[in-house]
Amino acid sequence: MNRVTELLNIEYPIIQGAMARIADSSLAAAVSNGGGLGIIASGGESKEWLSNEIDKVRTLTDKPFGVNLMLLSPNLEELIEVIFEKKVRIVTTGAGNPGKYIKALKEHNIIVVPVIASVALGIRVERAGADMVVGEGLEAGGHIGDITTMALIPQLKDAVSIPVVAAGGIGDGRGVAAAFMLGAEGVQVGTRFVVAEECTVHESYKQAIIKAKDSDTVATGRSTGHPVRVLKNRLSKEVLTMEKNMTDPNEIAELCTGRLYDAVKKGDMEMGSVMSGQIAGLVKQIQPAKEIIREMFKEAKEVYESNSAFFRTGGSISGDGPKSL
Numbered sequence: 266m267n268r269v270t271e272l273l274n275i276e277y278p279i280i281q282g283a284m285a286r287i288a289d290s291s292l293a294a295a296v297s298n299g300g301g302l303g304i305i306a307s308g309g310e311s312k313e314w315l316s317n318e319i320d321k322v323r324t325l326t327d328k329p330f331g332v333n334l335m336l337l338s339p340n341l342e343e344l345i346e347v348i349f350e351k352k353v354r355i356v357t358t359g360a361g362n363p364g365k366y367i368k369a370l371k372e373h374n375i376i377v378v379p380v381i382a383s384v385a386l387g388i389r390v391e392r393a394g395a396d397m398v399v400g401e402g403l404e405a406g407g408h409i410g411d412i413t414t415m416a417l418i419p420q421l422k423d424a425v426s427i428p429v430v431a432a433g434g435i436g437d438g439r440g441v442a443a444a445f446m447l448g449a450e451g452v453q454v455g456t457r458f459v460v461a462e463e464c465t466v467h468e469s470y471k472q473a474i475i476k477a478k479d480s481d482t483v484a485t486g487r488s489t490g491h492p493v494r495v496l497k498n499r500l501s502k503e504v505l506t507m508e509k510n511m512t513d514p515n516e517i518a519e520l521c522t523g524r525l526y527d528a529v530k531k532g533d534m535e536m537g538s539v540m541s542g543q544i545a546g547l548v549k550q551i552q553p554a555k556e557i558i559r560e561m562f563k564e565a566k567e568v569y570e571s572n573s574a575f576f577r578t579g580g581s582i583s584g585d586g587p588k589s590l
């Protein structure tokens with residue numbers, strides 16, 4: 266048990282990434298039933314959809330779950346109303362500064378977990394009353410900042426006293442162990458859960474993640490101020506060309522409208538927006554969410570134990586200073 270499992274009342278300190286259009290009640294319930302924290306992603310969805318998914322998740326699990334608010338959502342206020350009405354207990358946020366909403370969320374007794382991409386925003390959300398913070402590095406899929414997980418997490422850890430959860434580039438037990446070594450008390454995982462058996466994304470999307478190599482993602486949208494990591498395809502190539510040619514950002518935004526839906530629901534892997542993290546290269550098979558979670562933490566324990574021998578027995582690294590120079 267640590268602060269993350271205690272605060273969220275879960276067995277393993279793992280939060281499922283709130284992948285817009287992908288993370289519905291089916292995936293969220295599977296992750297929660299597997300001992301992690303499942304999240305319903307409300308980004309791009311209507312209040313009716315969210316209300317329905319909250320009802321559904323409650324029929325599928327009696328474990329804690331959360332809802333993510335994508336702060337660029339045009340219907341954000343409506344979605345927050347649904348969260349209050351349905352008495353959701355845990356809310357994560359993404360793609361912005363949730364500062365002005367935290368007070369109201371706390372007044373409704375909600376555990377607030379902002380997903381942020383810089384130390385500065387981490388400090389601000391802690392001051393505003395966040396209970397925990399997810400630091401997301403640029404290895405992540407979807408909307409990203411510009412600091413790596415490796416650099417962000419220890420600096421965030423030093424800057425805040427609330428628990429830090431690491432996200433971006435974590436797809437197996439080695440990533441979990443590394444995140445903890447950097448000071449995280451939990452992990453948030455997205456890409457690996459896209460290929461969970463219970464994830465309802467189009468089969469072609471799962472196969473695209475499984476086929477991907479380390480270098481198969483790219484960040485598009487820097488010109489619009491909202492960089493998004495996706496699998497390379499015809500759409501990403503066209504967008505990058507337009508950006509290089511300084512095409513009007515509105516025209517780029519127009520080309521991208523509805524593309525995430527095309528990828529997730531129709532399986533369009535060429536002209537769809539196939540959001541994925543850089544860790545896709547190590548995602549190899551479809552598995553139940555529960556198995557993914559168990560495997561990741563078993564592996565993390567193993568790598569932690571096998572690597573700790575070096576630090577336990579290291580002569581010149583025992584703290585006495587260099588001996589062999």
Ligand code: TUI
Pocket residue numbers: 285308335337358359360361362380381382386401406407408409410491493
């Ligand atoms: O939010 C995410 N990941 C997302 S949101 C999303 S939907 C979307 N699609 C197209 C464009 C934009 C969003 C897909 N993936 N992760 C958390 C995250 N937050 N990553 C980066 C940030 C972030 C970036 C800038 C947070 C705040 C920020 O500026 C804050 C400010 O000071 O206003």
